[in-house]
Amino acid sequence: xxxxxxxxxxxxxxxxxxxxxxxxxxxxxxxxxxxxxxxxxxxxxxxxxxxxxxxxxxxxxxxxxxxxxxxxxxxxxxxxxxxxxxxxxxxxxxxxxxxxxxxxxxxxxxxxxxxxxxxxxxxxxxxxxxxxxxxxxxxxxxxxxxxxxxxxxxxxxxxxxxxxxxxxxxxxxxxxxxxxxxxxxxxxxxxxxxxxxxxxxxxxxxxxxxxxxxxxxxxxxxxxxxxxxxxxxxxxxxxxxxxxxxxxxxxxxxxxxxxxxxxxxxxxxxxxxxxxxxxxxxxxxxxxxxxxxxxxxxxxxxxxxxxxxxxxxxxxxxxxxxxxxxxxxxxxxxxxxxxxxxxxxxxxxxxxxxxxxxxxxxxxxxxxxxxx
Amino acid sequence: xxxxxxxxxxxxxxxxxxxxxxxxxxxxxxxxxxxxxxxxxxxxxxxxxxxxxxxxxxxxxxxxxxxxxxxxxxxxxxxxxxxxxxxxxxxxxxxxxxxxxxxxxxxxxxxxxxxxxxxxxxxxxxxxxxxxxxxxxxxxxxxxxxxxxxxxxxxxxxxxxxxxxxxxxxxxxxxxxxxxxxxxxxxxxxxxxxxxxxxxxxxxxxxxxxxxxxxxxxxxxxxxxxxxxxxxxxxxxxxxxxxxxxxxxxxxxxxxxxxxxxxxxxxxxxxxxx
Numbered sequence: 014x015x016x017x018x019x020x021x022x023x024x025x026x027x028x029x030x031x032x033x034x035x036x037x038x039x040x041x042x043x044x045x046x047x048x049x050x051x052x053x054x055x056x057x058x059x060x061x062x063x064x065x066x067x068x069x070x071x072x073x074x075x076x077x078x079x080x081x082x083x084x085x086x087x088x089x090x091x092x093x094x095x096x097x098x099x100x101x102x103x104x105x106x107x108x109x110x111x112x113x114x115x116x117x118x119x120x121x122x123x124x125x126x127x128x129x130x131x132x133x134x135x136x137x138x139x140x141x142x143x144x145x146x147x148x149x150x151x152x153x154x155x156x157x158x159x160x161x162x163x164x165x166x167x168x169x170x171x172x173x174x175x176x177x178x179x180x181x182x183x184x185x186x187x188x189x190x191x192x193x194x195x196x197x198x199x200x201x202x203x204x205x206x207x208x209x210x211x212x213x214x215x216x217x218x219x220x221x222x223x224x225x226x227x228x229x230x231x232x233x234x235x236x237x238x239x240x241x242x243x244x245x246x247x248x249x250x251x252x253x254x255x256x257x258x259x260x261x262x263x264x265x266x267x268x269x270x271x272x273x274x275x276x277x278x279x280x281x282x283x284x285x286x287x288x289x290x291x292x293x294x295x296x297x298x299x300x301x302x303x304x305x306x307x308x309x310x311x312x313x314x315x316x317x318x319x320x321x322x323x324x325x326x327x328x329x330x331x332x333x334x335x336x337x338x339x340x341x342x343x344x345x346x347x348x349x350x351x352x353x354x355x356x357x358x359x360x361x362x363x364x365x366x367x368x369x370x371x372x373x374x375x376x377x378x379x380x381x382x383x384x385x
Numbered sequence: 386x387x388x389x390x391x392x393x394x395x396x397x398x399x400x401x402x403x404x405x406x407x408x409x410x411x412x413x414x415x416x417x418x419x420x421x422x423x424x425x426x427x428x429x430x431x432x433x434x435x436x437x438x439x440x441x442x443x444x445x446x447x448x449x450x451x452x453x454x455x456x457x458x459x460x461x462x463x464x465x466x467x468x469x470x471x472x473x474x475x476x477x478x479x480x481x482x483x484x485x486x487x488x489x490x491x492x493x494x495x496x497x498x499x500x501x502x503x504x505x506x507x508x509x510x511x512x513x514x515x516x517x518x519x520x521x522x523x524x525x526x527x528x529x530x531x532x533x534x535x536x537x538x539x540x541x542x543x544x545x546x547x548x549x550x551x552x553x554x555x556x557x558x559x560x561x562x563x564x565x566x567x568x569x570x571x572x573x574x575x576x577x578x579x580x581x582x583x584x585x586x587x588x589x590x591x592x593x594x595x596x597x598x599x600x601x602x603x604x605x606x607x608x609x610x611x612x613x614x615x616x617x618x619x620x621x622x623x624x625x626x627x628x629x630x631x632x633x634x635x636x637x638x639x640x641x642x643x644x645x646x647x648x649x650x651x652x653x654x655x656x657x658x659x
Contacts, residue, residue, distance in 0.1 A: 019563040023482035026563075030475050030534050031490060037531045038497040041505035041512075048507055112404060118397045128645060129405045135641035135648065137592030139609040140634045143616040144411050147418065147623050153428030154414070161432060259408065267649055320501045323594035327613050343503045348599055357507055364504035371499040375492050 042364065049074055049357035060351040074358035080238060087359065088183060090339045092244040094366075096179075097254060097338065098318040104258035105314055106307060109265025114295065116266070117273045127270075131263035138260070142327025145256035146172070149328075171252035172329045172336060180245035187235045191228030195221060249335040253328055257321065265310045272306040273299065312374045316367050339363050419443070419627035426623055439624075446615075446628035452604075453611035454632065457591055460522050460607060464529035465586040469579055471530070472537025476578075477571050479538065480545040481553050482563070491542075498535035502595050513600060520602035528600065529590050536589075537582050540654045544578035545571065577647075584644055585651035588637045608633045 051067040059065040078087045112130055116123055133141065148154040149171035156167040181189075198221040205213035227233070276299060284298045322340040329336040331345055339359050347356030418426065422439040479487055509528065510519065518524030548571065556566045597607040612633045616626035641648050 019557075020482060020484065022563040023478045024484055026474050027478045030471055030538065031494070033531045034494050034497050034534055037505065037509070037528075038500065039493075041508040042500070044508035045504050045506075112401075115397045115401050115404075120397060120401065126401050126405055128642070129408050131645070131649070132638065132641060133408070134652065135588055135637045136634050137594065137609050137612075137637070139592070139594055139613050140630045141411075143612060143626050143630045144415050146616065147627065148411055148414055150428060150431075153431045157428060157431055160429075259411070264652060267652060271653060316499055320503075322503075323609070323613075326594065326598075327616065330617060340501060340503055343506075344595075344599070347507060353507055356503075360501070360503040360506065363501045367499060367501050368496075371496065375495055375499075379488070379492050 045357045045364075046361055048354055049361050051354050053354040054350075054352035054356075055354065057351070060353065070354075074355050075362070077355070078358055078362070085242060086334065086337060087339065087342060088242070089244050089247075090337050090342050093247060093250060093336070094319060094321075094338050096246045097250055097257075097321065098315060100250075100254045101257050101261075101318045102311055102314055104254065105262045105265045106310060108258065108262040109310070110269050110303075112262070112266040113269035113273055114299075116270060127266075130266050133260040134263050136260065138323035139327045141256055141260050142324045145252065145259075146328045149252045170249075172249055173333065174247075174249045175335055176248040177243075177245040178248065180243050183242040183244055184236070184238050186237055187232035188228055191224055191232060195224045195228065198224060247335045249329070249333075253325055253336060256328060257318070257324055260324075261314060261317070265314070268306050268310050269303060272303050276302050309374075312370055316370050319363065319366050319370070415627045415630060418623050419631055421624050423622040423624045442624040442628040443632075446625055446632055449615070449625075450608060450611055450629055450632055453606050453608045456522060456605055457607040457609075458636075460525055460529065461587055461590045464526045464533065464590050465583055467526070468530045468533035468537050468586055469582045471534060472541045472582055473572075473575060473579070474567070475534070475538040476541025476543075476545050477567055479542045481548075481550070481566070481571070491538075495535050495539060497532065498539075502532070506595070506599060510599065519600065520605060522601075522605050525596060525600055525605070525607075528596050529586075529593070533586050533589070536654075537586065540582050540585070540651065541575075541578055543654065544575070544581070548574060580644065580647045581651045581654065584640055584647050585654075587640060588648070588651075591637050 050069060050071060052070045053065055053067050054060045059067075078084045112126075116126060120126065150156070151170045151173070152166070155171070156169065158167075160166050198217055202214060202217035202221060205217055280298060280302075281294055284294045289297065320340055321338060322344070325333075325336055325338060325341055331341055331349075340363060343356050343359040343363065346352045346359060350356075414431070417434055418431075419442055420438045420440070421435040421442075422437065423442070425436065479491055513519040513524045513528075516524075518527065552570060553566055556570055561569065591607075592609065593607075594609045594613070597610045598613070601607065601610065612626070612629050615629050
């Protein structure tokens with residue numbers, strides 16, 4: 014039958030792409046994972062051999078990364094990524110939302126403003142990094158701005174500062190995690206209570222008590238490190254966060270603006286007829302409707318910030334320890350240090366972090382499509 | 386639209402203008418620095434407009450970077466066109482010839498556009514070396530085509546979903562084949578889709594850095610790597626990197642300014658669900 018032959022052609026036309034993606038994405042990820050379980054690179058004589066003799070060492074590369082004395086840098090990198098992601102997201106969401114709401118006020122010349130806020134998106138992170146590096150020179154750029162009005166220049170060393178704030182002991186991480194889980198459970202408990210769902214109240218209460226007991230009891234069963242180790246927020250990241258927000262907040266603005274334009278005019282008018290003021294319309298009608306957009310933006314920006322590499326490379330250099338992140342460390346470990354197995358292990362950790370953000374997102378958006 | 390009361394109508398303009406000026410501060414700094422005579426660049430006069438406009442930096446930067454710009458142009462053109470064509474065909478199959486298992490294969494494919502490329506970099510490096518493609522532009526083109534497939538497929542699939550299935554069914558009844566429908570119905574309607582995809586891929590590939598820095602040799606370096614090296618040294622004269630940054634930014638910036646509407650559509654397609 015002719016129809017079934019066409020159907021076969023269709024599948025055949027898709028096949029090359031499927032094979033390519035299958036090899037280049039899934040095959041290579043599997044290979045990277047396998048590499049991370051070997052000792053490739055620990056013997057310098059074998060590291061650069063074309064067909065190195067590899068020994069299977071199980072998860073020892075991962076163990077070193079998370080508990081090894083030498084790999085303290087990796088753990089600080091995870092902390093750096095956490096703080097970078099936090100402030101980058103906050104900055105982009107707040108600035109993006111503010112700009113979108115301002116532009117939503119029937120502004121003349123809206124197109125010009127939009128173009129200005131969004132143009133950094135079209136630049137390479139390398140261009141942005143180069144420019145901001147000049148802007149943040151310790152004795153120039155932003156630091157000499159106060160002298161234009163006769164004040165003293167700033168002294169802050171934007172990209173090389175060694176100052177660290179919000180220091181904490183890595184060993185205390187389980188306690189913080191426990192506290193965080195407890196807060197989430199408490200919130201679940203409260204909402205279950207309000208909805209009068211007895212089963213959920215009991216379940217949440219039991220888990221909450223268990224977690225609280227475990228946390229207060231000194232988190233028995235988990236010891237991350239045998240010795241205390243201090244980590245914190247490196248102030249050298251402030252400039253990098255500013256540059257990243259400069260580049261990406263226009264993107265959240267565009268997302269929010271598209272969302273605002275999608276809200277039916279009747280809905281807002283109805284609220285105004287009911288006597289809501291301009292601010293109240295936003296508080297009770299517009300912002301709740303924008304929530305799904307905030308979630309998408311958080312996921313897209315979040316996965317970008319976990320992967321951030323080029324911007325820091327261009328601003329602070331690849332081997333500036335205070336502004337390091339796992340994506341950079343992987344590059345250094347693998348391509349400068351020839352520690353291929355260790356680099357692969359860092360890459361797998363990075364992949365898992367990104368997947369934790371992206372997979373649920375893909376899952377939910379495609380599920381809702383099937384339902385549609 | 387919320388109409389502002391007349392008295393406060395200027396308020397949003399005040400904030401927006403202030404924000405726009407802030408966004409343009411880096412641009413101001415780049416432009417004035419790139420036009421300064423290197424002898425007159427010092428940190429104290431960072432913010433002052435050059436006394437004499439000096440064009441030499443651009444000539445120097447151009448001489449230094451022209452081969453790298455050409456590398457980027459070759460890479461970008463070939464990879465963009467190839468990935469757009471394959472994406473168009475994939476989108477056509479996935480939207481008009483749905484088959485069993487497509488609902489699983491498509492998300493698996495999409496996942497490929499979100500992964501940190503560090504997680505495939507070591508095998509990719511080995512693979513290209515074994516095929517003798519490491520270090521050259523053809524290898525880099527292959528890489529960008531493959532990792533561009535998820536996004537180009539996604540954009541075309543969503544774009545073709547807007548074409549009514551009835552039109553495809555009608556063509557089938559008229560006896561049109563798989564390729565006939567593509568050539569006479571789908572492809573002629575595809576121009577806006579191609580514009581969005583080409584702009585998106587062009588910007589992505591031109592701006593890309595990780596593959597560029599790990600998979601090329603000096604003579605095949607794209608512009609981003611060359612710029613990072615130009616600005617990376619310690620005692621740099623800043624007029625040259627700034628002129629280089631402008632040269633590196635111009636192609637994507639021009640595309641954005643001239644075709645911004647399509648650029649934004651690509652931007653939203655990458656995030657708004659399929």
